[in-house]
Amino acid sequence: MKSRLLTVCVLIAITAAASSRLVAHHSFAAMYDANKPIRLVGKLTKIEWTNPHSFFYIDVTDAKGRVNSWTIEGAGPGALSRRGFNRGDIDLGDTLIVQGYLAKSGARIVDGRLVTLPDGRIINGGTAGDGGPGSTAAPPAGPRSK
Template sequence: MPTLSAFTVTVAGSALAGLIATSAPLVAHHAFGAEFDANRPVTLKGVITRMEWVNPHSWIHIDVKNPDGTVQSWMIECGPPGALVRRGWSKASVPSGLEILVEGYQAKDGSLRANGKDVVLPDGRRLFAGSSGTGAPYDDVAGKK
């Protein structure tokens, strides 16, 4: 009966380990439609409490004040850090304490999470949030084009 050489076992084991290591990020990533609802656009005005520059999606955490004075803490999913930087974002452009306007789409489960499309800064600059979005290049969010 033929036996497997140490080389064959090493190559097969390395290939399997590589496959497992590279498949984890694919499982963690999701399509827009899996979590967010294109029929539930949101426009949120709030104060940044934290910005997470992480892959595969950056996150902006904002506190939104309701008309009754209560505050809701929202999480806004954005594109990866490298893509945001290429679109004009920097850590200095979105510091904690800055009031911003976010246009995007609410999570399907109704939680206080949204997929960000655009972020409008106090000086009027509009930054593309660059998350996965609906896939349409000129989405009409909350009646704005």
């Protein structure tokens, strides 16, 4: 399972560097706040493979021990599949690290620009053409920096 996952992640990283997901259905700035970058660490509780975006739900434990559910917006299932990231390649309960931007509405929704998978590989989740930070040239995927 782990070697398979590693292979998948490498494929994702290579593909993401060359062709970030696309077809922005809304502009980044209409939904997310570029002045509110955020980093989350949480356990995967649910995945929705739907259009126009997939959504990943993670439980994040705050400093006071409270657990809150966060929604992470990601690429559509076709794009993820093309990158080799298919249903079953990650399991509920896996820990994800997400770096992105908070929704302007104040809801616990994040545009996942960089998502770190359990093996340490990072997916570039930036949407080319959505006007979000760095969307003109998607930054390459790479190893997690600690």
